[in-house]
Amino acid sequence: MSGYRLKSGGRIDRSKPLNFTFDGRAMQGFAGDTLSSAILANGVGTIGRSFKYHRPRGIYAAGIEDPNAMLEVVDGHGREPGLRAGQVHLVEGLQARSVTGWPSPQFDLVSAATRLMSPFMTAGFYYKTLKWPNWSWYEEAVRKAAGFGAPDGTVDGRQREYRHASCDVLVIGAGPAGLAAVSSLKGSGRDVVLVDHASSAGGALRWEAAQIDGSEGMIWADKVVADCQADGGQVLLNTFVTGAYEGNYFTLIESLVDHRGLKAERIWKLRAREIIMATGAVDRPLVYQNNDRPGTFLSTSVRQFISEYGVAPGKRLAIFTNNDSGYLTALQAAAAGMATPVVIDTRSAPSAAHVEAAREKGIEVFVQSQVADVVGGRGLRAVRVVDQAGKIRTVSCDAIALTGGATPMIHLAAHRGAKPIYDEASASFVCATLPKGWHGAGAATGSRELADVLAQGHAAGQAIVATVNSAPVANVALGMGDVVPMWQAKTGSAKKMFVDLQNDVKASDVQLAAQENYISAEHLKRYSTLGMGTDQGRTSNINGLAIMAAATGREVAKVGTTTFRPPYTATRMGAIAHHRQNDGFAPRRRMPAHSDHASNGAQFEDFGWQRPDWYTKNGSDREAAVGIEMTAVRTGVGVFDASPLGKVEVVGPDARVFINKFYVSNLATLKPGRIRYSVMCHDDGIIFDDGVVACVDDNFFLAGPTSGNAETVGAWFERWRQTEWPDMAVAIAPVTSNWAAIALAGPKARDLLARLSPDFDISGEGFAHMHFREGTIGGVPARAARVSFTGELQYEIAVPARYGQALMQAALSEGADLGAVPVGMEAWLRLRLEKGYLHLGADTNGRTTPLDIGMGGVVMKKAADFIGKRALSLPYNASEGREELVGLKPVDAPIKIGGRILADGYAQIPCPSIGNVTSACDSPLAGNIAMALIEGGSKRMGEKVKIYAEGKITEAEVCSPVFVDPQNERLHA
Amino acid sequence: MIVLNCPYCGQDRHEEELTYGGEAEIIRPLEPEEASDELWTEYLYFRTNPKGTHHEQWCCSGGCGQWFKVARDTVSHDILEVVTFDKRLSA
Numbered sequence A: 001m002s003g004y005r006l007k008s009g010g011r012i013d014r015s016k017p018l019n020f021t022f023d024g025r026a027m028q029g030f031a032g033d034t035l036s037s038a039i040l041a042n043g044v045g046t047i048g049r050s051f052k053y054h055r056p057r058g059i060y061a062a063g064i065e066d067p068n069a070m071l072e073v074v075d076g077h078g079r080e081p082g083l084r085a086g087q088v089h090l091v092e093g094l095q096a097r098s099v100t101g102w103p104s105p106q107f108d109l110v111s112a113a114t115r116l117m118s119p120f121m122t123a124g125f126y127y128k129t130l131k132w133p134n135w136s137w138y139e140e141a142v143r144k145a146a147g148f149g150a151p152d153g154t155v156d157g158r159q160r161e162y163r164h165a166s167c168d169v170l171v172i173g174a175g176p177a178g179l180a181a182v183s184s185l186k187g188s189g190r191d192v193v194l195v196d197h198a199s200s201a202g203g204a205l206r207w208e209a210a211q212i213d214g215s216e217g218m219i220w221a222d223k224v225v226a227d228c229q230a231d232g233g234q235v236l237l238n239t240f241v242t243g244a245y246e247g248n249y250f251t252l253i254e255s256l257v258d259h260r261g262l263k264a265e266r267i268w269k270l271r272a273r274e275i276i277m278a279t280g281a282v283d284r285p286l287v288y289q290n291n292d293r294p295g296t297f298l299s300t301s302v303r304q305f306i307s308e309y310g311v312a313p314g315k316r317l318a319i320f321t322n323n324d325s326g327y328l329t330a331l332q333a334a335a336a337g338m339a340t341p342v343v344i345d346t347r348s349a350p351s352a353a354h355v356e357a358a359r360e361k362g363i364e365v366f367v368q369s370q371v372a373d374v375v376g377g378r379g380l381r382a383v384r385v386v387d388q389a390g391k392i393r394t395v396s397c398d399a400i401a402l403t404g405g406a407t408p409m410i411h412l413a414a415h416r417g418a419k420p421i422y423d424e425a426s427a428s429f430v431c432a433t434l435p436k437g438w439h440g441a442g443a444a445t446g447s448r449e450l451a452d453v454l455a456q457g458h459a460a461g462q463a464i465v466a467t468v469n470s471a472p473v474a475n476v477a478l479g480m481g482d483v484v485p486m487w488q489a490k491t492g493s494a495k496k497m498f499v500d501l502q503n504d505v506k507a508s509d510v511q512l513a514a515q516e517n518y519i520s521a522e523h524l525k526r527y528s529t530l531g532m533g534t535d536q537g538r539t540s541n542i543n544g545l546a547i548m549a550a551a552t553g554r555e556v557a558k559v560g561t562t563t564f565r566p567p568y569t570a571t572r573m574g575a576i577a578h579h580r581q582n583d584g585f586a587p588r589r590r591m592p593a594h595s596d597h598a599s600n601g602a603q604f605e606d607f608g609w610q611r612p613d614w615y616t617k618n619g620s621d622r623e624a625a626v627g628i629e630m631t632a633v634r635t636g637v638g639v640f641d642a643s644p645l646g647k648v649e650v651v652g653p654d655a656r657v658f659i660n661k662f663y664v665s666n667l668a669t670l671k672p673g674r675i676r677y678s679v680m681c682h683d684d685g686i687i688f689d690d691g692v693v694a695c696v697d698d699n700f701f702l703a704g705p706t707s708g709n710a711e712t713v714g715a716w717f718e719r720w721r722q723t724e725w726p727d728m729a730v731a732i733a734p735v736t737s738n739w740a741a742i743a744l745a746g747p748k749a750r751d752l753l754a755r756l757s758p759d760f761d762i763s764g765e766g767f768a769h770m771h772f773r774e775g776t777i778g779g780v781p782a783r784a785a786r787v788s789f790t791g792e793l794q795y796e797i798a799v800p801a802r803y804g805q806a807l808m809q810a811a812l813s814e815g816a817d818l819g820a821v822p823v824g825m826e827a828w829l830r831l832r833l834e835k836g837y838l839h840l841g842a843d844t845n846g847r848t849t850p851l852d853i854g855m856g857g858v859v860m861k862k863a864a865d866f867i868g869k870r871a872l873s874l875p876y877n878a879s880e881g882r883e884e885l886v887g888l889k890p891v892d893a894p895i896k897i898g899g900r901i902l903a904d905g906y907a908q909i910p911c912p913s914i915g916n917v918t919s920a921c922d923s924p925l926a927g928n929i930a931m932a933l934i935e936g937g938s939k940r941m942g943e944k945v946k947i948y949a950e951g952k953i954t955e956a957e958v959c960s961p962v963f964v965d966p967q968n969e970r971l972h973a
Numbered sequence B: 001m002i003v004l005n006c007p008y009c010g011q012d013r014h015e016e017e018l019t020y021g022g023e024a025e026i027i028r029p030l031e032p033e034e035a036s037d038e039l040w041t042e043y044l045y046f047r048t049n050p051k052g053t054h055h056e057q058w059c060c061s062g063g064c065g066q067w068f069k070v071a072r073d074t075v076s077h078d079i080l081e082v083v084t085f086d087k088r089l090s091a
């Protein structure tokens, strides 16, 4: 086939030629072209190979409904591995490439091989071969054959942004229906947003011959748009409405194109009171033998190529139709100066006016005829036409236009749950009822004639608000006519009739699915992959369903459609994830002393806060630095920034009763100035947080949840206060960020604290382990807790956040001669592992209860109810053999975190597992150590277990998790 | 995307400003130790999951921080009723 640029016509700007390449060949188009129209104008036939059978395929349609035109596109702003060519605006220097076919779509090596394997990959191929004989025999070939391009891992230069908006009326589609609605609302005072995916308004008026209100269709369209904007309306072109959600909430993606290509994408989240769904329709193709050859087009797209882009899709056109609109295509082709086309009409009695008009132009019309087959492989050369009597004639042509009726674009209403119903009159699925506030108009409702479309659009506007505006009046010479369905040609092999061109699903595959009883629409889709491509089955679904109906002796209405889900069309992940990368991913939370950490060479990691993992000041590599930091804590003093540690104040006469309901330990007896460690559960008995609680006084408790749960625990307290105990006299104040906290840990911690000028007694007796003091340090208010995460003498000093940096600086400078060093998270976590303290979320999981971590005694001692208590005596929580937290020492090789513990009696995998390694590290004092959750762990002390990790099986011994200072002598120093 | 009018602060709150808290009017037995395993399991895990009117807990977490109750149609997402937490839903 041989498309070419017509001498005149189209809405392109012929004064602005644009150079681009396709598969390396230099080509030229014009401003206003899409990549599809430009490629077609350059005579390209084959643009790719099909998914399963590697058959040559060409441009098929002008818009996103094209199942074939998936191309890799490089423009001035970036590269995209697979775009629909009809959606790409041509720009200077654009490079497009085929993404299917190797070494080139014209000469495809795989094609020959797959042709031999043709029975392979019929319907149910994936279902069947995953079961038998062996998926792995096929996997490599299938993976090689599959897909439409691959990302290259580079980040493009496109900009993205979000915008939130609302409006009174959202008009989706700026074709005649949508524009009639907009003009109906003119002067109503309603805030209107008009959206269209094309770069100019008008919809089908851009290519159809029509007059409205006495002027040319596009002149009317431009005036409606100008009036709308003058009225304060917003017109979003190059914009897809991608999803419709409850509350009439919509997502839109607006493309902003400059002379170099797609510069930016703007994602809108728009809420509207009323919606005009004027989303139009696309042509439905006809199914016949070899209906996938390059040179095959949707009929309306041919009119669009001719009249919008000035491109003839071939030298001589055949039109295969079951309705009057095919004649419009023939007449446009003749009027554009193409060779006289031919019409093949399935009907016995076409519209006399249309036939007359065609014959006047010398167009030959075959009635009651069908296409039986085509001649030509990579390029169409002729079609074989079979008439009612079975007589076959060969008609030469190099392009064929198909229309089997129209498929209304009902996706958005269906996203909201509107049920598609088969409408006999238009032979299509439409939504009989629309969501609240929605008004349908135009081809999206199954309407075919312009007069009806305009009347519906006008009525939709009037339904929202009555105005004095009158309905636009259409004047068209020839209409679209009714559709007489023809779902599958009566002559030809179903094995060569393609229903879904993108996924290579044939009529025979649908029939095979029927034979194998995959007869529901949803089963058919999954079994055959019908409609599962990036075109979302726009051209294939209805034909497939109708062929299924015929194969099972049902009416089309009874087969129904599959579920429509957002997005309406393929959407770049970048548009959604937009700026959520690097620093745009989430705000970085910095601790008050951040700059000091940075100047000490902190290697920051994000733990919800930017926290030092280790410091280059302490060592040139991580292991060296961590070793020095751990040794400082064990032998001198380490300074750790604990600012993110949770701080929740619970205040009021009922504070003690209230907080006692949350922790597993008995806080009823906790004296003022004292601290207790405990864990907290959800009501199902599963541990959800751990930490210390200080009793400041009888009306004031200070909870210290883990850093990661700081906000969650505050909200948890508050929720129970509001919803379960609203009569308790208690107030909750999450104050985590109000206070900075520095921990001093190590045998010299007391010496260092003394140098920081506390105004209270810090002697071993005056300020013992698990005591709490309020006072001043260095003259600023301070809350000091003697608690330990490291097993050493340790103080945690909280000061108002604005003094946090000064405290950090003072601790390091005053402690310099004591060997004070800053300590990062890694050293801190290894120190606690040496001591056998659990790390919440690492050493506990979604099944771990207090009983599983050795707190059974604590639970037993508490008489009062607490959240989670009752669940601990439910049979599955109280049962034997649960996973319990224990220590592990290596026998033959270092223990790896995440390793699976092999069940008793097994020496090899695969085998059942009885637990996993939850923490592991190398300790300067204790060597390689680990903790693990193991079934019945507390009864396994001294047992040897086998661990599978990273492909190896090693052995370890179960032990107490306390590896350093089991007598707590350091703690109480 | 749901919009709820918070019965405490009176503002329309968008789904992103709200926190969902599961089914409403789940009673925590007052005497947990007296409750049978069946009753406690029922309280912990069993929910009605209706197709149609569902009673729900929501929190105005991006606003005033209060928990309240909502009757919502799980098919249409229509909001049928919103009440403060001390009230029972009638829808």
Ligand SMILES: [Zn+2]
Binding pocket: B006, B007, B008, B009, B010, B011, B060, B063, B064, B065, B066
């Ligand atoms: Zn509120």
